Amino acid sequence: MTSMLRWLAGDALAESIAGDLKEERQRRGTFWFWRSSLALVIFFLARRLRDVAHDLVRGLPLGGGREWRQSIRSLRRTPWYSLTVIGVIALTMTLATTVFAIVDGVLFKPLPYPRAQQLFVISAPNRMAASSRDVAAWAAALPDTQMAMLGPIFGAGSTNEDQPVGVTGTVVGPGFFEVLGVRPLIGGFAPEHFVPTAGRVPVMVSYRFWRRVLGGDTAIVGKPLDLLGATDNQMRRLPGFRVAGVLPADFAFPVSIETPDVVLPLALGPEQLGDRNASSAAALVRIPDGLPAERVRERIDAVARTQAFRNDNIDPEHDAVSANVSMYQVATLLTANTTSSFTTAFVAAAVLVLIAVVNISSLALARARQRRADLALRQALGANRWQLAGLNVRETAPLIVIGAGLGLLGARPMIVAVTSVIGRIALLKTPSIDARVAGFSAITCLMQLLVVVTTLTRALPANGIAEAVGRGASVTGRRRWFSLSLVSLQVALTMVLAIGGALVTGSLWWAWQQDPGIDPDRVVAVNVTMGAGSAADRQTRMRAIVDRVQSTPDVESVATVGFKFLSPGHLYYTFTWPDGAPTIREEPVLIGGDFFDTVGVRALEGRLPSAADLARDADLAVLSARVARKHWPGQRAIGQTFRVESQILHVMAVVPDTRLSSLDDTSYGQVYLPFRGVPAVLLVKARANPDRLLRSIVSDVRSFGPTVGVTRAVSLRDAYGRALQPRTFYAWFFGGFAACALVIVSVGILGLLAMTSAMRTREMGIRLALGATADGLIGLLLREQLRAVIVGLVIGALLAAWAVRFVKAYLYEFTIYDARIWAMTIVTILATATLGAMLPSWRASRVDPVTALRTE
Amino acid sequence: MPSDVSSLGEFEQMVLLAVLCAGKEGDAYGITVYDELTARTKRRIARGAVYMTLDRLEKKGLLSSFQTEPTAERGGRAKRCYRVTKPAMAALRESRRALLNLWEGLGAKAE
Numbered sequence: 001m002t003s004m005l006r007w008l009a010g011d012a013l014a015e016s017i018a019g020d021l022k023e024e025r026q027r028r029g030t031f032w033f034w035r036s037s038l039a040l041v042i043f044f045l046a047r048r049l050r051d052v053a054h055d056l057v058r059g060l061p062l063g064g065g066r067e068w069r070q071s072i073r074s075l076r077r078t079p080w081y082s083l084t085v086i087g088v089i090a091l092t093m094t095l096a097t098t099v100f101a102i103v104d105g106v107l108f109k110p111l112p113y114p115r116a117q118q119l120f121v122i123s124a125p126n127r128m129a130a131s132s133r134d135v136a137a138w139a140a141a142l143p144d145t146q147m148a149m150l151g152p153i154f155g156a157g158s159t160n161e162d163q164p165v166g167v168t169g170t171v172v173g174p175g176f177f178e179v180l181g182v183r184p185l186i187g188g189f190a191p192e193h194f195v196p197t198a199g200r201v202p203v204m205v206s207y208r209f210w211r212r213v214l215g216g217d218t219a220i221v222g223k224p225l226d227l228l229g230a231t232d233n234q235m236r237r238l239p240g241f242r243v244a245g246v247l248p249a250d251f252a253f254p255v256s257i258e259t260p261d262v263v264l265p266l267a268l269g270p271e272q273l274g275d276r277n278a279s280s281a282a283a284l285v286r287i288p289d290g291l292p293a294e295r296v297r298e299r300i301d302a303v304a305r306t307q308a309f310r311n312d313n314i315d316p317e318h319d320a321v322s323a324n325v326s327m328y329q330v331a332t333l334l335t336a337n338t339t340s341s342f343t344t345a346f347v348a349a350a351v352l353v354l355i356a357v358v359n360i361s362s363l364a365l366a367r368a369r370q371r372r373a374d375l376a377l378r379q380a381l382g383a384n385r386w387q388l389a390g391l392n393v394r395e396t397a398p399l400i401v402i403g404a405g406l407g408l409l410g411a412r413p414m415i416v417a418v419t420s421v422i423g424r425i426a427l428l429k430t431p432s433i434d435a436r437v438a439g440f441s442a443i444t445c446l447m448q449l450l451v452v453v454t455t456l457t458r459a460l461p462a463n464g465i466a467e468a469v470g471r472g473a474s475v476t477g478r479r480r481w482f483s484l485s486l487v488s489l490q491v492a493l494t495m496v497l498a499i500g501g502a503l504v505t506g507s508l509w510w511a512w513q514q515d516p517g518i519d520p521d522r523v524v525a526v527n528v529t530m531g532a533g534s535a536a537d538r539q540t541r542m543r544a545i546v547d548r549v550q551s552t553p554d555v556e557s558v559a560t561v562g563f564k565f566l567s568p569g570h571l572y573y574t575f576t577w578p579d580g581a582p583t584i585r586e587e588p589v590l591i592g593g594d595f596f597d598t599v600g601v602r603a604l605e606g607r608l609p610s611a612a613d614l615a616r617d618a619d620l621a622v623l624s625a626r627v628a629r630k631h632w633p634g635q636r637a638i639g640q641t642f643r644v645e646s647q648i649l650h651v652m653a654v655v656p657d658t659r660l661s662s663l664d665d666t667s668y669g670q671v672y673l674p675f676r677g678v679p680a681v682l683l684v685k686a687r688a689n690p691d692r693l694l695r696s697i698v699s700d701v702r703s704f705g706p707t708v709g710v711t712r713a714v715s716l717r718d719a720y721g722r723a724l725q726p727r728t729f730y731a732w733f734f735g736g737f738a739a740c741a742l743v744i745v746s747v748g749i750l751g752l753l754a755m756t757s758a759m760r761t762r763e764m765g766i767r768l769a770l771g772a773t774a775d776g777l778i779g780l781l782l783r784e785q786l787r788a789v790i791v792g793l794v795i796g797a798l799l800a801a802w803a804v805r806f807v808k809a810y811l812y813e814f815t816i817y818d819a820r821i822w823a824m825t826i827v828t829i830l831a832t833a834t835l836g837a838m839l840p841s842w843r844a845s846r847v848d849p850v851t852a853l854r855t856e
Numbered sequence: 857m858p859s860d861v862s863s864l865g866e867f868e869q870m871v872l873l874a875v876l877c878a879g880k881e882g883d884a885y886g887i888t889v890y891d892e893l894t895a896r897t898k899r900r901i902a903r904g905a906v907y908m909t910l911d912r913l914e915k916k917g918l919l920s921s922f923q924t925e926p927t928a929e930r931g932g933r934a935k936r937c938y939r940v941t942k943p944a945m946a947a948l949r950e951s952r953r954a955l956l957n958l959w960e961g962l963g964a965k966a967e
Contacts, residue, residue: 018931020885024887
């Protein structure tokens with residue numbers, strides 16, 4: 001550390017600082033010593049960099065308009081070089097800008113709350129909800145903190161559109177927005193909104209909902225908002241909503257990155273203040289600076305111990321539940337899930353930029369070598385290194401600016417494409433090219449310019465006159481070695497990206513190959529909400545809907561499912577099997593109608609229940625093969641019995657295992673049970689075109705009145721695709737990097753070899769005159785390049801062996817060292833590099849010896 | 857030697873005053889000057905900025921420095937102590953006078 005300080009601040013000052021630090025270390029400890037030492041080194045380093053940049057800008061002769069025009073004319077004389085550099089930069093900047101636009105909201109942009117580090121969410125022990133009275137007691141124990149209640153996110157109904165969209169909602173207590181430090185864009189909650197009402201419930205709507213559904217109406221406050229199946233957080237039917245205000249565009253709900261569409265006030269009557277189910281709430285707390293979060297948690301814990309939070313529905317064997325209050329920083333809640341994957345993507349983008357910089361540097365070096373006589377002559381005539389560096393800036397900057405401009409243009413559609421496959425990965429900020437993203441692009445371009453110009457300037461000939469008088473006709477061994485090492489470096493970095501991309505993309509392909517166990521062709525799923533009325537009324541209405549759909553001519557069969565289908569998560573039932581303890585690990589599927597015919601599942605054993613069996617016999621069950629094998633190994637499961645809660649069921653059939661949540665779902669096997677409640681999903685098998693049928697079913701269901709809503713209508717094929725969206729997104733991301741790196745490396749090798757071959761024309765001519773064959777020359781050039789590629793592959797393999805751990809989380813049934821993927825990647829890189837080297841080698845071998853010997 | 861106020865920045869003036877304050881109590885060197893500055897201004901100040909300013913003020917002739925005997929407590933290194941030079945004192949007084957004149961011009965509004 002002292003030697004670094006000496007280098008940065010000078011001997012005398014560094015000695016004085018080092019002595020002071022040593023003296024303070026006795027008083028403040030080792031941690032303080034290292035932290036302060038590091039801070040001082042960073043401070044002096046930043047000053048040094050600033051001084052260097054200042055000198056550079058002041059001392060670099062950038063020239064006037066004439067010089068710039070000359071430089072551009074010079075670039076036009078080498079169109080392949082110029083176009084290759086522009087293409088590489090455009091490609092890299094498109095991807096790097098897209099990545100930055102997406103990761104900015106999670107990794108770099110501060111959360112949209114003032115002093116966000118003070119905000120915490122506290123939930124009650126044993127996974128219980130807190131009542132208004134509970135939270136009031138917590139707040140009383142901490143008079144110096146601000147506290148407000150907030151509820152979970154729930155389905156608040158759906159929009160009344162051709163393609164219905166589910167509307168999400170949440171509830172918040174008084175003072176919520178004040179604690180958060182967020183001011184609504186329009187309107188806001190008033191104290192009277194937190195009083196129970198029999199009329200329309202006031203709601204704040206999200207900015208996105210306001211723009212998309214309410215047309216961005218600035219006079220929206222006080223206007224009614226009608227949703228199909230409008231409900232509150234306790235699933236009570238509501239007469240409708242009234243808009244109280246609009247949330248700001250960058251609003252983020254503290255417990256979930258998915259901003260709810262509507263926010264309801266937590267309006268409780270005096271009798272509900274102690275009712276935990278009525279509020280289903282946690283507390284949002286702003287802790288003042290200086291008060292440790294742990295102290296706050298201890299104080300609330302002490303109060304909570306007196307409030308009897310007991311939860312009998314917890315399975316202690318499988319559920320990790322804290323008996324204390326849970327306290328999470330809002331920043332962690334919002335970004336924890338995406339931080340690691342986005343950091344990986346950002347690092348991958350940085351590697352890609354590095355590959356591009358190495359690539360452009362090597363191309364620029366090769367070009368500089370072609371012009372060595374010109375440069376050496378300028379040196380011999382008195383041009384100093386600064387003036388030659390200025391020339392390099394003039395010849396590199398236009399290419400980088402044009403490439404970056406094209407990259408920014410390409411980034412716009414790329415962001416749209418990536419956003420469309422982003423799926424369930426929610427972001428804090430809608431990706432777009434704003435000032436921050438443009439700033440990032442500008443900084444990246446400046447860095448590229450700096451690296452390329454520095455490389456070119458350092459590589460200037462030491463002895464200009466000697467070079468100018470013709471000693472430079474041959475490519476020296478040292479320079480050829482330098483060129484080849486640049487090729488190796490590019491290949492090594494490409495190998496790292498290619499292996500990562502191939503593993504993630506291969507995983508997606510593999511997931512798509514999985515057999516769902518059902519036949520999703522021609523099947524559509526329609527999620528239906530039944531609105532108001534008793535359970536019997538709603539059941540009758542549902543039966544009428546099923547009959548109506550069944551009578552449609554294009555419909556082959558109809559089934560009903562009691563719980564969401566092809567959505568994440570499943571129901572938890574407690575099963576008791578004859579072979580042991582109760583378990584909740586099997587997936588219950590509540591079915592009715594012609595379920596097995598509709599989804600194309602055949603029996604492995606026994607007879608599948610018909611619609612009539614399912615309606616009549618509540619005690620039957622159908623097991624998937626995994627469940628049957630587990631509980632009755634080596635025996636027939638048919639006729640065996642087991643219990644669900646207290647009910648005894650008998651096994652009627654065994655069917656193959658299915659994947660009902662997603663193709664990459666590794667479930668525990670299914671238990672199909674007859675469903676007597678109000679089904680949530682209709683599964684309809686079409687005779688022909690399922691898309692046309694989908695529209696007619698939606699309109700059929702809607703014809704049953706305004707209380708019946710459709711929250712989702714989708715073909716099963718699409719639903720499987722949507723369930724794989726996060727995986728598809730990462731495959732696009734990392735696959736895109738890998739493909740881009742491969743293109744850059746092949747173009748780079750092609751360009752580099754084309755230029756070095758051109759420089760060796762005379763050598764080729766001599767070899768041909770001495771009897772070498774064209775094939776022999778091709779072989780010679782290819783061998784040289786491939787040696788560099790193989791060295792790069794070995795270094796890349798070592799780097800990739802370490803780096804692949806960062807994509808492990810995105811793999812499905814693949815190990816990070818999957819031999820097939822590694823072999824395929826190595827072969828692809830070798831083939832790409834050979835292809836890049838083949839064309840210039842072939843051209844060099846076709847040179848006429850007489851012409852070649854006259855060169856230079 | 858610069859006694860002109862305009863050649864002294866705000867932070868430089870603060871460092872000079874901190875050297876004077878620290879010098880009243882004992883040696884004015886890096887640690888004590890930094891402690892005086894942070895304690896009296898209630899600002900977060902980069903330690904590196906203090907050292908760099910001390911060095912710059914010495915080069916400008918506004919501070920003079922001398923080294924003490926090396927001690928084991930400091931890892932065998934000497935302490936570099938600073939003193940404010942006469943031109944610096946003149947510049948500081950000039951600055952104070954100018955500021956006070958301006959405040960007095962405000963009259964009752966200054967309160």
